[in-house]
Amino acid sequence: MFTICQGQLLQFYATFAATFSIFSYGVQHGWTAPAIAKLLSNESTIQITEAESSWLASIEMVTLAISSIICVNISKYISARTVCILQVIPSITGWLLIAFGTNVYYFYISRVLVGFVDVFDFLSIPVYLSEISNPNIRGALMCVIPLMCCAGSIYSYFFGYLLSIQTFALISLSIPLINALLMIKLPESPYYLIFQNRFDEGKQVLQQLRGKENIDIEFEIIKRNLDEQKSHEISWHKLFTNSLNRSALIIIISVTMIQQISGGQTIGSYLHLILEETNLDINIEVTATIFPFVQLFTSIVSVFIIDKVGRRKLLLFSCFGCILTLISLGIYFYFEKNREQLYWIPLPSIYLYSFFFNSGLADIGLILSGELFPTYIKTYGAAMGCLTYGLFGFIANKLYQTMVDLVGLYFVFWFYSGATLLGVCYIYFVLPETNCKSLSEIQVMMNKSTSKNKNIALDGLGVNTISSKL
Template identity: 35%
Template sequence: MRLFSALLNRKQNGSLYYQYLATFTGSIAIICTEMHFGWPSPSLPQLLQEDSHIPMTSADGSWIAVMPCLGAAFGSITGALTVDRIGRKTCMLLVSPLHFITWLMVAFSPSVSILNVARFIVGIADGIAFTAFPMYIGEISDSKIRGFLGSSISVTTMLGFLLINVIGSYFSIRDTALISSALPVLHFITFISMPESPYFLLMKQKPEQAEMSLKKLKGMEDVKEEVLRLNLVVKEETENSGKFLDLFTVRSNRKAGFIIMGVRGIQQLSGITAITFYSQIIFDQAEIGISPSTATSIYFAVQLIVTIFSSILVDKIGRRPLLIVSVIGSGTFLALEGLYFYFQTQTNIDVSKLSFLPLTSLLLYVIIFNLGMGTVPVLMLSELFPTNVKAFALCIADIYFGIIVTLVSKFFQMMNDDFGMYVPFFAFTVCCAVGLIFIVTCVPETKDKSLEEIQQYLKGEDVKKNEKTNL
């Protein structure tokens, strides 16, 4: 009798079980992507050794590291063109075969060229996943858990980096790739049974399938009112569908684009992705007294913990305070890192007593970075653009991200090879100082504001409203 009552109560009040499950199984694709992105950290030191099975130069290694960033541009365009045609779920399922094939290419690659092709395909998968999955989460999740589910992207990003560094530190390149190839298979098997976005199904005029999807996601039998509400929203947005040029011709969209490009640029110009690619090489040159692989695993474990903590703080403290504290702290610890390498390589000063500084500084850097700079720019991307141009905005943002990461990573490699490790760290410090000025003067606070209020701010309507109130 109690079991029957519990089941009846579940059908009436609903259950969010499938929303959590769909997010969890979908997030495996993000873990796969970030494992590929983090792969250079444990693998490049092996590939750059004299007895490497694939002989390569430092320049070859840098191209292998950044190749996914170039592929991501094509993937983002592909995702933007297909996500409203074949669906969010289907796009996510297409990512798994790409990840599986590329791990096999990495495992059995006989040359630098094959590795570059594999890494480029990885970038395509990344662009598709980071276009489709944020939309999928936003459309399947209840408002009271949307923030928590949305933060899973940042958390699983760090988890992917940590996993590949742990696996890659204890296994050969081939074994690491073969072990990693199991994850895309797991993603496909578990995610294929998840419901498609009801929003997309209504866009395709499939109300019966949308109702079935909502029943699963809500854990309720009666979802007719929700179907009617979503149907009205879909019709309204279809009638007011945005165009690509609206990103540039509409003043509020231009302002949003300027803010996003600024914060995303600061995020990458602080060197986070370049440091991620070369973390084991950095720790090896620093001569810190513990193995580079152990130091790197600690580095990514700390990032994972702080990212989880940051996802809780962002709605309590606000975006601007976290960004300001984060960019100041990041610049400070990057400067300390640069000073250590400068004194180590350019002076006769004995820095052996300061061997703790490189690891300590980088750990403090990733802690303070991930409190704000690591999470807020991605969050603001989903907040600042209206729904009718969000797919286009995500596409442009991913392409911009790929370009700037490529440039920063190549800069890191060339400056380190030609001048020394201290040069890129000092350059990243200067970028943080410039970023502080940009954040203070240009970035708005979006905490506790609805999406409509944010659009009013971008259009300048809140100023007009205040003026009327004062009359």
């Protein structure tokens, strides 16, 4: 029988309080969809051009590089919890700019600030949750991140269309304020406290998070692990020169690339245009609205199954499902003359794609960025994850229209299915399973994997005498 201890209740509260900032970000991130449509209409008091609307939609992604560097430098001196709290400032400022802005430049600055909120949240919260949670529920708690982001986007989509831009901004201003109140009682990460030699505080917080469990062994393991990490220099180049960090970075970049080339970002961005191309007699607005609800439903399901099924199995299930639905969409758009007989394919395929993508691929980069890197370099690794996400998201969005123009929409879906198949090979043969392992155990596993790879390489060169410890 499943029971919840007092420590887990504190973990659940900390997860809700921290990820409420993700909900807040989701509202701001999704604001552009209803806002751009209103700003382009003749009734808008602030008129914008098509070119300005394009910048309004993409400027957040452009700022990721700068905001990542700034956030990483800040995180050298403060904890992930404090970084999470700081994001309230640009979030509130962004809504004020929208509420009282008199031209598009106010909105541009607001989107730049949303880029900072993006990085502050997605660099700090996966790290924070991974450090406070029990290994057996860590995956479930991490899955709350995309769930809250999706819920925020749905909120923005509905109320953004119903309310004026100024009214929506003033009402939404309350969200980061509520977030700030929730985070007042947010417990500090025991990893951060122990890393700062605040051992008594660290042990006390760890005990609160674990309830009545005996934490002596876990505390000593964490302390010994962090003592080893303190000897490492903390800098960007350590991501590339240290073999363990490099292995983790390659995994994060690879998984993020698989996530983007499987079409998740692009299909979401061009959903209205894809639905128009189906030539079905449907209400596109209503049909498109169902898409984020499928995402939300799947994110909720993932919370309950990820720690039972495991990361690798769920990812493989997600990939195979995406491949089948992408192939079916390609078939529909390839046989233009037979679309009347194939009318039943596109809508179920789009919704099933959303289900399969969000069951694994949508979450895995966030989860692994909080698990694979050692504590001392974790924010740098998460920052590279954000940069990779932005880079491949930009490339995927740009390639979409190019492929449609040169070949056709059917080719886009078949290209994504082929790329996802390559991702299956990588996940099956390379990706480690971190399910139900403590962060210390994951570091031991990564060290063994790195040592094994080095031994294989050296044996190939004829070097037989290798130290058993690196």
